Amino acid sequence: MNFYQNDPVLKKILETHLDSQMFNWADKELESFGEMCGTVIDERAKHTDREGQPKLVKYNQFGEDISHIWVNEGYKQTVRETYQTGIVGYVHKEIPELNTKGSYMYSFAQGYLLSQSEPGFYCPVTLSMATALLLEKYANEEVKERFLPHVLSTGETELYEGATFLTERQGGSDVGANEVAAVQNGDHYLISGEKYFASNAGVCGVAMVLARGDGSSSGTKGLSLFAVPWRLEGGQLNGISIRRLKDKLGVRAVPSGEVEFTNAKAYLVGEESKGIYYMMEALNLSRICNAVASIGIMRRAYQEALRYAFKREAFKKKLIDYPMVQESLLALCVKHEVETVAIFDLIKEYDLLMNDDQKDQEQAAYVRLLIAILKKETAEQAIHFSHEAIEMLGGNGYIEDFVTPRLLRDAQVLTVWEGTANILGLELLRLMKKTHVHKQFSKRIKAFVESDLKQFEQEKEILSKELHALNRMTTYIERADEETQTYYAKKIAVKMVGIFEAKTAIQWANNGSERERVLLKRYMQQTFHHDCSFEDAASLKEDFDKVVLQHAY
Numbered sequence: 001m002n003f004y005q006n007d008p009v010l011k012k013i014l015e016t017h018l019d020s021q022m023f024n025w026a027d028k029e030l031e032s033f034g035e036m037c038g039t040v041i042d043e044r045a046k047h048t049d050r051e052g053q054p055k056l057v058k059y060n061q062f063g064e065d066i067s068h069i070w071v072n073e074g075y076k077q078t079v080r081e082t083y084q085t086g087i088v089g090y091v092h093k094e095i096p097e098l099n100t101k102g103s104y105m106y107s108f109a110q111g112y113l114l115s116q117s118e119p120g121f122y123c124p125v126t127l128s129m130a131t132a133l134l135l136e137k138y139a140n141e142e143v144k145e146r147f148l149p150h151v152l153s154t155g156e157t158e159l160y161e162g163a164t165f166l167t168e169r170q171g172g173s174d175v176g177a178n179e180v181a182a183v184q185n186g187d188h189y190l191i192s193g194e195k196y197f198a199s200n201a202g203v204c205g206v207a208m209v210l211a212r213g214d215g216s217s218s219g220t221k222g223l224s225l226f227a228v229p230w231r232l233e234g235g236q237l238n239g240i241s242i243r244r245l246k247d248k249l250g251v252r253a254v255p256s257g258e259v260e261f262t263n264a265k266a267y268l269v270g271e272e273s274k275g276i277y278y279m280m281e282a283l284n285l286s287r288i289c290n291a292v293a294s295i296g297i298m299r300r301a302y303q304e305a306l307r308y309a310f311k312r313e314a315f316k317k318k319l320i321d322y323p324m325v326q327e328s329l330l331a332l333c334v335k336h337e338v339e340t341v342a343i344f345d346l347i348k349e350y351d352l353l354m355n356d357d358q359k360d361q362e363q364a365a366y367v368r369l370l371i372a373i374l375k376k377e378t379a380e381q382a383i384h385f386s387h388e389a390i391e392m393l394g395g396n397g398y399i400e401d402f403v404t405p406r407l408l409r410d411a412q413v414l415t416v417w418e419g420t421a422n423i424l425g426l427e428l429l430r431l432m433k434k435t436h437v438h439k440q441f442s443k444r445i446k447a448f449v450e451s452d453l454k455q456f457e458q459e460k461e462i463l464s465k466e467l468h469a470l471n472r473m474t475t476y477i478e479r480a481d482e483e484t485q486t487y488y489a490k491k492i493a494v495k496m497v498g499i500f501e502a503k504t505a506i507q508w509a510n511n512g513s514e515r516e517r518v519l520l521k522r523y524m525q526q527t528f529h530h531d532c533s534f535e536d537a538a539s540l541k542e543d544f545d546k547v548v549l550q551h552a553y
Contacts, residue, residue: 001038001039001042002031002034002035002038003034003037003038003113003117003299004030004031004032004033004035004037004113005031005035005111006034006035006038006295006303007299008036008551009337009340009492010030010112010340011027011255012024013340013341013344013407014027014109014344015104015116016031016511017105017344017348017373018103018105018106018349020084020104020217020553021098022098022100022103022106024197025095025098025111026099026106026109028108028247028332029085030109030113033085033110033113034113036081036119037113037114037116037117039115039116040077040464041081041082041114041117041118042117042403043074043117044074044075044077044078044079044118044119045071045073045118045120045121045253045406046406047072047075047180048072048075048120048252048253049120049252049406050400051474052071052072052074053067053252053253054070054071054075054202054245054252054253054254054255054258055069055070055245056069056202056242056244056245056511057068057069057070058242058428060476061440065071065237065241066237067114067202067237067240067241067242067254067282068202068258069193069202069203069242069245069246071203071255074324075253078118078121078200079121079124079159079161080155081162082110082114082121082125082160082161083125083128083153083154083155083515084155085109085110085154086102086107086154086156086212087110087114087129088107088128088129088132088151089105089146089152089153089154090102090106090107090154091103091104091129091132092109092132092136092152093152095223101349104347104350104351104354105343105344105347105348105351105545107129108288108289108292108343108344108347111125111272111289111290111292111296112295112296112298112299112340112444113475115292115293115294115295115296115297115300116299116300116303117300118253119251119293119296119297119411119414120250120251120252120253120254121253121254121412122200122289122292122293122296123199123200123251123253123254123293123417123424124162124163124200124203124204125253126285126286126289126293127147127161127162127163127199127200127204127286127288128161128162129160129162129285129289129321130148130208130282130283130285130286131151131162131163131206131207131208131282132148132151132152132162132474133162133281133282133285133328134164134208134225134269134278134279134281134282135147135148135151135208135227136148137278137281138225138269138270138460139227139267139269140268141269142267143227143267143269146227146267147160147206147227147229150205150448151205151206151481152162157274159205160204160205160206161200161201161204161205162204162205162207162208163182163198163199163201163204163206163207164207164208164282165195165198165207165208165209165210165228165259166178166210166279167195167196167197167198168180168193168195168196169196170195171195171298173419173420173423174499175210175220175223175279176218176219176220178210178211178223178224179193179196179212180192180193180194180209180211180212180261181211181212181213181214182211182212182213182214182224182266183192184214185333186214188265188266188267189202189211189213189226189263189265189266189267189268190263190264190266191209191211191226191228191239191261191263191264191266191316192239192261192262192263192264193211193260193261193263194243194258194259194260195209195258195259195261197246197258197260197325198256198257198258198259199254199255199257200255200256201206201242201244201252201256201257201259201284202230202254202255203255204230205229205231205284206227206228206229206230207227207230207464208225208226208269208279208431209223209225209226209227209228209261209274209275210222210224210225210226210230210279210418211226211275214274215275216273217273218279219277220259221273221276222273222487223273223275223276223279224268224270224271224272224273224274224275225268225269225270225275225278225279226266226267226268226269226371226425227266227267227269228240228261228264228265228266228267229265229297231369232265238264238265239261239263239264239265239459240259240260240261240262240263240264241259241260241262242258242259242260243257243258243259244258244261244489245257246258247464248410248413249409249412249413250406250408250410250411250413251409251410251413252498257311272294272421274451276383280281280515283369283418283419283456283537284368284371286417286418287371287372287391287418287419288343288346288347288350288371288375288416289415290375290379290417291343291374291375291378291379292343292384293380293382294337294375294378294381294413294414295336295340295343295378295416297381297382297385297386297407297410297411297414298332298339298340298378298381298385299336299340300333300403300407301382301385301386301388301389301404301407302329302332302333302334302336302385302389302409302501303532304392304393304402304403304404304407304458305328305329305332305388305389305391305392305393306329306347308392308393308396309325309392312393313337313375319392323537323540323541325392326540326541326544326548327540327544328392328550329389329544329548330522330540330543330544330547331522331526332385333519333548334519334522334523334525334526334547335526335552336381337384337508337519338501338504338519338523339377339378339381339501340509341504341508342374342500342504343378343531344519345371345373345504346367346371346374349363349366349367349370350367350371350383353367358387362435362440365435365437365440366437366440366441366444368427368431368437369428369431369437369438369441369496369502369513370426370500372419372428372431372493373424373428373493373496373500374425374497375418375419375424375498376421376424376425376490376497377425377493377494377497377501378414379414379415379507380415380421382411382414383412383414383415383544384412385407385409385411386404386408386411387406389404389407390404390405390408398545421490421493422490424490424493425439425486425489425492425493426486426489427483428489428492428493429489432456432474432478433446436473438470438496439501440493441496442467442470442471442474445463445467445499445500445503446467448460448506449463449464449467450464453510456506456509456510456520459502459505459506459520459524460506462524462528463499463502463503463504464498465507466495466498466528467499470496470497470499471491473488473491473492473495474492476488477492496548498527498528501523501527502523502524502527502528505519505520505523505524506520508520514546515546515547517548518546518547519547521543522543
């Protein structure tokens with residue numbers, strides 16, 4: 001398998017969003033990386049999940065606490081090969097062949113391919129991306145010089161994977177309840193306390209840790225951000241101990257542990273008591289990574305179902321010849337393609353925002369809104385797609401010889417990491433109250449509906465009706481009590497994501513062929529159920545052939 005070569009949609013997306021020089025380079029690099037992901041990385045991922053999971057070696061032969069995390073050799077090879085492609089580094093430094101910096105667009109294209117084989121390892125990549133963002137943007141020159149070249153390493157210096165440690169036992173998503181303490185000690189700080197769910201523990205070189213400075217206020221506003229090296233210059237542990245590793249349902253490649261700090265040496269990043277603001281910026285980046293991992297799992301699940309339908313024969317017919325199978329595969333193809341285009345549209349907006357020195361606040365709020373609603377939607381769809389793939393394979397789909405059980409187990413965490421649906425609903429409400437982002441969203445969709453796209457009048461009319469329903473809902477909850485607002489928060493997110501993806505599908509069809517216009521028709525039907533007329537198997541087959549078979553491997 002070559003995940004890039006077999007994906008004309010991704011290639012078209014990148015050709016649309018990247019300049020010609022960058023695209024030509026990326027096209028060649030992704031061809032190579034797509035083959036790695038579909039072959040050797042995929043094989044190593046299977047081994048790691050089944051037999052080679054990380055293990056905590058707590059003590060050495062003398063009974064000393066070494067808190068060492070063992071990972072298998074194949075996993076180590078995947079780490080080396082992936083970081084050397086610049087999945088983290090080239091976002092922040094020049095690509096030698098081009099003498100120019102890369103972008104999140106290219107990095108997320110790599111993440112999309114990687115997640116089709118090893119979403120468990122894409123978690124450490126995500127953490128390293130967040131660490132790089134925080135160090136480059138907020139650390140002083142001394143701290144930056146100490147850590148950033150290692151986090152951005154593409155093979156020229158020792159690699160430090162990153163980590164972000166927020167969660168504490170008593171707080172969870174309520175970060176304001178955090179108690180880990182930091183005391184100043186000359187030019188650095190000493191951190192003590194426990195982080196209860198710390199991913200990439202023991203294999204990271206530096207962790208970004210939220211801690212409460214001495215005498216700081218309670219709640220989130222009293223938290224500061226620190227860069228904490230895992231080991232000191234002499235190689236000894238930096239006052240860090242791992243109590244245990246979490247026995248997780250999925251994404252078993254990444255070691256997630258309970259970490260204790262005892263006077264660990266730490267370096268302040270940015271200003272005191274502003275850590276939560278910095279970390280929330282990193283969290284938004286991680287949420288995009290989460291969405292990218294989700295569409296990666298969706299793609300793999302769909303491809304597994306499609307390949308099996310071509311191969312499997314039942315009752316003297318191939319599965320692919322049954323209308324009910326065609327309908328299921330067509331629905332998956334349509335949803336995945338529109339959602340993938342939508343995610344990369346978001347990434348384009350994010351790239352522009354990150355390169356905007358003025359930081360347009362309206363644009364920033366709009367991007368945060370898209371991140372919240374698309375993270376929620378893609379995570380839920382990743383579970384749905386994995387379920388559908390298992391059902392397509394029947395009993396085989398439930399057997400660990402196939403990738404489908406791992407896809408479902410790995411997908412399940414995506415609804416939890418970086419904010420559950422409830423947390424994302426609260427994020428939506430905060431944005432509505434603080435920035436009136438729903439009005440900006442409505443204004444943008446209204447302008448699109450009124451644009452000169454005459455060949456899509458029917459779709460724009462549906463979009464206009466959906467927007468009117470959304471506006472009625474948001475107007476109502478603006479005046480409602482808090483309990484009513486929280487009740488409607490997720491409902492608003494669902495309505496918004498349907499509208500945004502419909503707009504995306506219309507734009508995709510406008511720049512596409514007859515295939516994309518059929519895909520648009522199908523998206524509108526299955527999302528808004530606007531066409532309830534009866535359909536015969538022949539018309540279904542015609543759409544299936546145009547949308548699915550034209551892009552089949």
